[in-house]
Structure formats: structure tokens, C-alpha cells
Amino acid sequence: MSPIDWIVLFGTLISIVGYGAWKTRGSKNLEGYLLGNKEMQWWTIGLSIMATQASAITFLSTPGLGYESGLQFLQFYLGLPIAMVLLSVTFVPLYYKLKVYTAYEFLESRFDVKNRLLAAILFLVQRGLAAGLTIFAPAIILSSVLGLNLAFTNIMVGVLVIIYTVSGGTRAVALTQKLQMGVIMLGMFLAFFILIWKLPENLTFFKAVDLAGSMGKMKGLDFSFDLRDRYNVFTAFTAGIFLFMSYFGTDQSQVARYLGGKSIKESRTGLMFNGLLKVPMQFFILMIGIMVFVFYQFEKPPLYFNNVAWEQLESTEWEAKRNLQDEYDDVFEIKRSAALAFTDNPSEANRKTLLKQNTREKELRSQARDLVNKHSAKKVKDTNYIFISFIMKYLPTGLVGLLLAVIFSASMSSTSSELNALSSTTTIDIYKRIFKKDGSDEHYLKASKVFTLMWGLIAISFALVAHLADNLVELVNIIGSIFYGTILGIFVVAFYLKSISGNAVFRAAIIAQISVIVIFLTVDIAYLWLNLIGCSIVVLLAMLFEVGMEKTRPIEN
């Protein structure tokens, strides 16, 4: 990478961190630190919500998913607008009315302290793990591509985030996220236009879309019903809605974003902003991946995108590697001719030749992956390297640095929200509620800063020892899905089933959480369904327990 790219990368990151820390320095009270003095407007909230959800993995993995399976991943987000409306109607007004700092405070006023603590602890466990992964997942890819030490990359991202999150709390998180989203959108738009510009001269954007479509990349909806399949219409509008309800309604890293709103109107509008823009944004990122796919029909891509892993293959595999590479070179030349022929004349015969060569290319890639996995302890999916490999090789100097800043910014924006939420939950729901009930505002402010630092160090430590397998973007969602269903179930009972008491829902939640873990370990089912299963078990068992308790309850005067 050129010195200009390094300057752009570090210049962008340090400017954002410095500006965020300086502008929000010296929070004087707990409300200012945890709720940003409740002065945020809807566009800040909306951008903050989007930046929290869009981690670095989104910008590394999603174009790779577009490259591999086209628009299919978009279905995953179709239920999101419905979830935004449901939250806006039910959850947001209640949180405002009760003037809570965290979502879990509400559970004590509705049920009792044990339900509040259960939900808070489930959140701390899953989000604490996820925060480590949010740092580690992009670090493993970026360190490999940039030739940086993995531990250094983990620590660099972690420390930069800690600086402004400890210093400025929620306001610093929101302020930096606005800037980070600006850098992210600018970088992605520039990457998209350069990609289009780099396509062959006679290939217009619409012709490129036609080419992608003829190779199955424009299939956006899948109506086949399969419980093991994550991405189909039925999953999106059932399990998907439950996942987004849980994530945006009960995960403090998101709830904190809209609790900092100037008024209920700002918070609701921020959620609607996310409901309107999230699907188009994901469509755009997937389209970048699809255009990278089209670009690589004419320009030879590497056989294995993770170049470092490919180059490091042991000498015993050199012959197998050379044979694969030779065959791949031949297949690519035939495929390129077929792609050019199809562009000039999109006939069925040309399409069949193109598809046949594409299938052969996929087989060769699969063999290359098996070869690498045989010798590698860190099994990171090669799709995660597709976009970064394109950035490093084909984008002009300066823009490479900007795109890397996009990925680091996304990592930092998600991590800062997570640390902020972990700290507020630890301070309000655990420390203040259990250990020190009569502290001053200043005392809790200091405690919040200490807990932010503590969670930051835990996240870095976890990132340093994490060894991941398979797809990184999914691992975060899987961890979330295991816990979200139960937490959502508790909230659904709290909001909609007024007659159910704390004891009934607490027992139901414990059983539900154990059941979800057992189902996850023993049944072959798409992880999205765990949200619906966990939530349903809590609701149904809570109703049964309540009926049982009413029958055994003595008659009162």
C-alpha cells in the first residue's frame, strides 16, 4: 500500500476519534453520559442506528455474498421495516414514559428485579462476546491483507474506540457515527462508480446487470420453504421480524441510540429513517458485490482471494497448487470468451457455455479452499476477502486508504455502541441496583466510565484469543439469536400480556433459554428461527405457569 493510502487511512481515523473525543469531553452528569443529554435529532439517531448495525463485517462480507449468491441476502432485511413500525408503536413510548436509562429497567417496574437482572445478564453475556468479535472479525482480514500484526490491529481498533467512548459516552458515539457513516457512504459510492467505469467499454451498467442476471445473481426472492435455509421469503417475514424486534427493541446497544432522542418524535422518526433506508443500503452493497462479479468475468480474479493463505501453502502442496492454477487459467480464458460472446449476443447457447465454465471455476475454487483449509488453523471464508482483494488491486491510490478507513470506521462505530451499552447496563442494572443504591450522580458517572474501559479491555482480550471458524458475519448473528428470543419473549409478555406475573415469566425464560441452547446444539435449523422459538417458549410457558399459579393461589380478601 502506498504512503498516501496510509496517510488517508490514519488521517481519517485519527480525525474522527480526535473530533469525537474533543467535542464531547467532560460530560458532567450521568444523563449526559448515558443518554447524550437527550438532545439528539432524528437524523443523528437514524444514522447512529444504521452505523451500530453495520459493522466492518457488513462491508467485508456483504459484497462477497453479492459476488457468491447475488441478491439473495437482501431477503434477510425485508422484515426490518415492519419491526421498526412495531417498535415505534409499542416499545418507544413506554421507554420514554418510564424515563429509563436502559431497556431492562422497564422490566423491574413491570415485573420484578429478578426479571430485570436476567435480561440484563443475558444481554451482557451475548453482547460482551459479540463486542470481541466485532473487533476481531475485520482485524483478522485487514491484518492479513495489510501485512499488519493481528494483535496490533485488534489493539489499535480497541484503543481508538475506548478513547472517545470513555471520554464522551453516548454523545461521542453518536457524533463519531455521523462522521463514520459519511466516510462509509462516500467510500462505497466512489468504489461503485469506479467499478462501473472499469467495466469493458461496450458493457453498460444495464448490460452488466443483464449478464449478472443471466448467471443467477439477480434472484432476490426465494419462495421455497426450508427450515434449514436462512434466506427465503418465509424466514424473512417470520423469524426475521422476531430477530429485528429483539435486536432493535431489547438490545441496549440499539435502545441507547434512540433513548438519547430529544423527544419521542425524534426517536420514532430515527427508527422510520432506518426502516426506509436499510433495505436500499443493503441492496446497494450487494450490487457492489455483483458488479465485482461482472468485472471479474473479464479480468482474471485470483483462484483464492485470501492471497496470503494461498501463498503460504506448504511445499508438499506445490504441485497440487500449480495443477489447480493451470487448469483455472485455462477455464478463465474460455469463460472470458464466453462472457464477451454473451455481451455481444445474449443467446441461450452463449449463456449455457458461460454457466458451464462458471460451474467449473466454482469447483476449482472449492478445491483450492479445501487445500488451504487442510493446512490452516484459521478457517475464514474466502468470500470475506473478495471485496478487500478488489480494493487493494484495482482502486486508485488514495481511494484504497479511504476504503480501508470505511472498514475500520464501521468496526469502530459498532464497537463504540456496544461498549457504551455494556457500560450503561452494568452501571444501571447491576451496579446501581445491586451494589450501591445511594451513590451520587458523579459517582455513577465515574463508574460508567470505568465500566466502559473495563468492557473495552475485555473485548480486546477476547479479540486477542478468538479463533474463528467459517463465516464471520454469521457468528455474531448466531450468538445474538441464541439469547435474543428469550429476551424478546420477556418483553413481549411485559408489553402485551398484562395479567402475567414476574414469577411465571422468570421460570418460563429460564426454561426457554436452556431449550434454545439445546435446540441449537442438536437440531439442524437456520439460526434465525431460534429467535422465534425462544420468544414463543417464553410466552406460552409464562401463560401456562400463570394459570397454574392462579389455581394454587389462596383467595384474598
Next chain:
Amino acid sequence: MSDYNKEQGEEFSRNEFDRIADEAAKEGAYIPELDEDEKPPVFSSWNMMYAFVIANMLLMTVLLFLITKHYQ
């Protein structure tokens, strides 16, 4: 419950909130009634805005369906 209603629409401190919440928790189920909100930007009511967001989602689903059909 009645304490909460008395306070409705007024600013009250967090200690006050804690006291009300504790009392409500003792009573069992506790769901405060909702106030009327301010109107959303651009739209005349929140229902209009929600309808717009859902309609936008349906439009995107239909477009995605048409794209899928076209390239099948």
C-alpha cells in the same frame, strides 16, 4: 397505578419514578397509558408515516419479485 396517573404529563425526578415503579411492581401488572405524541415530520399523522414505510417495503418486495421473475 393512581400515583402514576397523577404524575402523567409532568416532569418528575428519577427517585419519584423509582418509588412509583416499586409500588406498581408490588401491584403486579403495570402498563402506563400513552400520551398523544407530536406529529411526525412531513406526514399528517404517525399512522400515515407507518403506512408509508410499510408501502415502501412492499414496493421493494414487488420490485425484487419482478427482477427475480425477469431473470429466471
